[in-house]
Amino acid sequence: MNLSIFLISMPGGGEWIIILIAILLLFGGKKIPELMRGVGQGMREFSDAKNSVKKDIEEGMKAKDNAPAPTSETK
Numbered sequence: 001m002n003l004s005i006f007l008i009s010m011p012g013g014g015e016w017i018i019i020l021i022a023i024l025l026l027f028g029g030k031k032i033p034e035l036m037r038g039v040g041q042g043m044r045e046f047s048d049a050k051n052s053v054k055k056d057i058e059e060g061m062k063a064k065d066n067a068p069a070p071t072s073e074t075k
Contacts, residue, residue, distance in 0.1 A: 009020065027035060 024032070
């Protein structure tokens with residue numbers, strides 16, 4: 001991937017101001033805090049789920065390391 005194409009596609013300072021004004025006009029001043037609160041709760045839930053999965057994987061790896069080694073019995 002060409003880095004210059006990625007940098008060109010990023011919005012600049014003036015474009016961010018236009019985007020923020022459009023959001024303010026669409027949602028209004030009273031709805032923006034509710035919107036941000038919802039985004040924050042979503043990010044928190046995602047982080048909690050990520051940490052839970054990470055913890056489960058680590059516990060599974062520890063249990064695997066502590067499990068007795070299989071014995072090979074030949075008759």
